[in-house]
Amino acid sequence: MTAHERPAPAFARAQDGTVLAYQHRGQGPPLVLLAGQANDHHWWDGVREDFHTVRSTLTLDMRGTGDSGKPQGPYSTGQFADDVVAVLDALGITHADVYGTSMGGRIAQSLAIRHPGRVRRLVLGCTSPGGPHAVERDASVRRSLAQPDPRAVRRALTDLMYTPAWQAAHPGPYRTLGDPRMPAHARRAHLLASNEHDAWDHLPRITAPTLVLHGGEDRLTPPDNLPLLASRIPGARTHLFPGARHAYFEECREEAGGLVRAFLTAPRQQ
Template identity: 40%
Template sequence: MPTVTVNDVELYYERRGQGEPLLLIMGMSGNTGHWGEPFLTELETQFEVIVYDHRGIGQSAEHWDPFTIKQLAEDAIGVLDALEIDRAHVCGISMGGMVAQELALSAPERVATLTLGCTYCGGPEATFGTPEDMQMLAEAMASGDRERALQAMYDVNVSPTYAEDPAHFQAFIERATNRPASVAFIGLQMQAIAGHDTHTRLGEITAPTLVVHGTLDRMLPVANGELIGRLIPGARTEIFEGVGHLFFWERAEESAALISEHAAAAAPAQ
């Protein structure tokens, strides 16, 4: 099992594909398996794709001390260091997008391009999902009823159209139950998210930036992506109509193509 020790924590990682390195940073409660094969298969035709599990998640070592988004960004940099990658394209989704923001701010020389998907920057204009949705999700997760919790997670993460296909729900169940994070550990990640605030610093990001968001995102409403796109100089914002939080599941091929086009557009002229 490939692991690296970063900041005194053992982190699991995978590398696949060929091309320039692309570091993918997963969101809250997710692990390497949550990216989904359709998305990864598309990306590996253009990039050497690096995925890893955050501290305390998936196949990485257990970790029960509180941490911050900035510390998770230091972990991401540590993964690049351990793999001897000086510079990479970086894509972060949801909580991983918050990590990617901090990475781009603290180590701009390491980021060839930046893609921020279904994410949040904090500050007075940023918003989480509705109180009703957040309460429903919290109650389901705390209920001890696994089926109820999984259904609630699915409902707030995908669009109604995507949810109509039973095969999509089965794929979600398989991913969600593969090395699932405990409710207690998700609480630590939520604590880190609550402390995240880059909105006054996003203007300092120098990496060419792509922002992707779905209009039916119930976890982090689309206004968050639009805000980030306005705050980062020169950012390109792509909005998927009728798509939920997990846009890279619902539009895997299109999402991978956007990242590839973004990287190619930022490449220096030969």
């Protein structure tokens, strides 16, 4: 199956009965891939196959996106984490590696905190601890994403995701600019869930070996959040991709994928 073919979803149910669509591909121990805010599983289409040499991959359409249910909010990163566990339970998976980027990284933090026995190894990409300790995007970025013209917002978001050189070489379509099928209430609920995330006090409870990754020119989630996360998670390792923006995992695909595969398969230190 190629990255451009749509895998048929299967379905689980969350604790509150919400239908959760998921896509399980490949062979081997599972790697859960968690997408950014207001995006469905297609966020990972450009790099998903890179992990199939060492892992199967499990993606979800988080509530509010894709083929999953779209109940009224509020949503939270803790609730999203519990939704991941509901999918793992439906598949009979006791524990998995977890790789979350952007808001998916916030969900991954919540998963490792709330359900430590379910997370074997943890990768956090282009994300932050949230709350007052996080380094937030600057006002110019917020203004660019609040423009009334949707086309202008899409252009601004594309520039936050990818460098001009990458865009010139890869003209799209891009998979990381949001799920166009999301209703307005679900978009608002995703935004609120991300904004209200604050894991600072709980990060030291993470027991899974952790790798933290970030693009060095990320203005959407500033890279100063990388050392903040690493300082709070025991034994966390880090890597910065100089010059990369928010979607470092695509722009630095070969290096980033290699780092993650090596981290997932390395012997665990005692």
